[in-house]
Amino acid sequence: MPPTSHRHQRGNWTRELVELAALFLAAGAVNLAITHTPTISSTALVVIGALLLAAAAFRRSAKRPARPEAPAAEPTPEAAEVRQTLWRLRASVTDTPGRLARLAGGLAALGADIRTMQVHPVEDGAVDEVLLHAPDRITRWDLIKAVEAAGGRDVVVARADVRELEDVPTRTANLAADLVGGCTDLVQALRALLGRVDVRWQEESPEVGSFTGQEMHLTAPGGGVLVLTRPGGSFTPAEFARASAMVDLAATCRARLRPMSESVRTSSGVDLTIRQADRSDVDLVAEFHERCSSAARYRRYFGPGPASGERGLQRLLTPALGRSLLVLSPDGDVVGMGNLMYDGDGGEIALLVRDDWQRRGIGTVLAEELVDHAQRLGLRTLTAHTHLDNTAIARTLRGAGLKLVGAPEPGEWSWSRDLQPS
Numbered sequence: 145m146p147p148t149s150h151r152h153q154r155g156n157w158t159r160e161l162v163e164l165a166a167l168f169l170a171a172g173a174v175n176l177a178i179t180h181t182p183t184i185s186s187t188a189l190v191v192i193g194a195l196l197l198a199a200a201a202f203r204r205s206a207k208r209p210a211r212p213e214a215p216a217a218e219p220t221p222e223a224a225e226v227r228q229t230l231w232r233l234r235a236s237v238t239d240t241p242g243r244l245a246r247l248a249g250g251l252a253a254l255g256a257d258i259r260t261m262q263v264h265p266v267e268d269g270a271v272d273e274v275l276l277h278a279p280d281r282i283t284r285w286d287l288i289k290a291v292e293a294a295g296g297r298d299v300v301v302a303r304a305d306v307r308e309l310e311d312v313p314t315r316t317a318n319l320a321a322d323l324v325g326g327c328t329d330l331v332q333a334l335r336a337l338l339g340r341v342d343v344r345w346q347e348e349s350p351e352v353g354s355f356t357g358q359e360m361h362l363t364a365p366g367g368g369v370l371v372l373t374r375p376g377g378s379f380t381p382a383e384f385a386r387a388s389a390m391v392d393l394a395a396t397c398r399a400r401l402r403p404m405s406e407s408v409r410t411s412s413g414v415d416l417t418i419r420q421a422d423r424s425d426v427d428l429v430a431e432f433h434e435r436c437s438s439a440a441r442y443r444r445y446f447g448p449g450p451a452s453g454e455r456g457l458q459r460l461l462t463p464a465l466g467r468s469l470l471v472l473s474p475d476g477d478v479v480g481m482g483n484l485m486y487d488g489d490g491g492e493i494a495l496l497v498r499d500d501w502q503r504r505g506i507g508t509v510l511a512e513e514l515v516d517h518a519q520r521l522g523l524r525t526l527t528a529h530t531h532l533d534n535t536a537i538a539r540t541l542r543g544a545g546l547k548l549v550g551a552p553e554p555g556e557w558s559w560s561r562d563l564q565p566s
Contacts, residue, residue: 228277230259232304232339233287234377235296239269243295247272250294254286255279259309264380271380272296275304300377302340316386320393326404326420330365330394331465332521334372337390338383342373344487345464355384362387365395366423366462367455398422398462408471410505416479418509421461421468425478429457429470432478437499443534444496466491467517471506482510484517489524495537502536511544519563528559 237243248258256278264271278287284301291299310318319336322328328336331343349369351361360372360379372379372387405419421429433441433449441449450460461468463485471480479501483494493514497506518526528546530537532555538548546559 227280228257229280229282230304230306230309231256231276231278231284231287232302232308233274233276233291234271234298234300234339235291236266236271236298236378237269237296239265243270244272246294247274247291247296250290251276251278251287254282254290256282256287260311262312264382266378266380271378275308298377300374307336316390319390323390323394324397324401326401329467329521330370330391333390333394334370334387335522337386338372338374338379340374342375342488343465344371344373345369346371353388355379360384360387362391363395364464365391365398366464367459368464370464405472408509410509412504414504415474416506416509417472418513419470419472421470421481423458423462425461425470426457428478429461429481432481432498435498436496440496440499443531443537444494446529446531467514469510469513471497471510473501480506480510482514484514486518486521486523489522490527491518491521491523491525492527492529493518494528495540507537507540508543511540515544515561515563522564524562524564526561526563530557530559531555532557 235247237247251258251274256276258274258276260275262273264273287301288299308315316337319328319333323330323333334343335341345364346369349361349371351359352363352369354361357378358374360383362370362372364370370391405417407415408418409415438448441447450456460483463483465487466483466485468484469482470478471482473479478498480495480497482496485492493511495507495510497510515526526546528537528541529552530541532551538557541559544561546561548557549560550558552558
């Protein structure tokens with residue numbers, strides 16, 4: 145028998161049981177009608193028929209398909225389209241049992257989802273640093289109120305970057321690799337490590353190598369002191385240790401690694417080498433300034449030149465907050481120098497090209513490199529100051545996107561460019 149016929153026959157068993165049960169019942173009824181009295185045979189036939197009928201009924205109920213369950217409710221369009229914002233939250237809390245549960249419960253009530261958390265032990269408790277996703281409708285003030293209601297104080301909330309979701313050891317290792325490879329500088333690394341902190345440089349500080357409240361004082365690799373401040377939040381011992389280690393690594397890189405260089409071709413078709421300056425370049429840069437005319441130096445420095453002595457040149461070559469670039473000719477002489485100095489979110493650039501190499505596109509190459517570096521640093525504005533009669537540098541600055549914005553002093557022009565327009 146073919147399989148399909150076999151399956152078809154098995155599927156009709158219920159009908160056959162009903163027909164067989166009817167046959168037994170009919171036979172029992174006929175026997176009872178003939179004898180007019182119940183006998184063993186008629187009773188047996190009726191019982192067998194009833195059993196077969198019950199079996200058919202049971203089989204039919206077992207084969208009846210179950211009622212399908214109602215499909216799960218799909219999320220409403222409003223729930224599916226809720227946009228999330230990543231926040232960095234920092235708060236001081238007392239070191240008591242249940243504090244984390246209260247903090248997490250207050251944030252969960254707003255629909256916030258904690259992604260990472262760091263706990264920094266301090267003398268009078270702990271500082272909790274949290275990265276969390278919250279619906280766009282939740283504001284910074286909503287988060288602050290929720291944390292304060294849970295017992296937090298000194299609450300600081302700011303937008304975070306998705307790259308901050310890396311765990312601290314991984315992020316620190318990546319920053320160290322970028323610092324060694326020249327893909328970042330010390331200030332960028334410190335901000336990525338500690339969050340949004342302000343960094344400024346000063347000549348000296350009696351508190352160097354320590355931190356007090358909202359300020360941290362570290363020895364700058366190029367001399368002087370780096371002062372780190374965090375408005376609205378105090379530094380912790382763990383953060384001071386991390387920042388100190390990053391500064392030590394930057395100092396080691398500066399002492400042992402030669403800056404990377406790249407070949408560039410100017411608009412006039414000259415192949416040159418451009419690289420970041422190093423303190424070992426003092427003699428080269430001193431000779432470069434001697435071969436620049438007094439007029440060229442005056443237009444660059446608004447005076448005779450950089451501070452006298454080797455110390456003045458070293459600060460020019462390796463500023464704590466900035467970068468100096470050198471352009472070298474095929475014979476290894478410095479023929480151009482560009483400087484970027486910054487403080488906070490504003491920077492200033494200045495250029496100097498040797499007289500016999502001017503009007504060959506060197507200034508344009510330097511300006512483009514400095515603007516690109518300022519953008520990577522996250523600076524918001526870039527400025528420059530020139531003399532009225534310095535038309536060559538005016539063309540170079542316009543080509544780099546800077547616009548004339550005024551004349552702060554007689555005989556001077558001021559230039560500016562917004563690097564991150566709102």
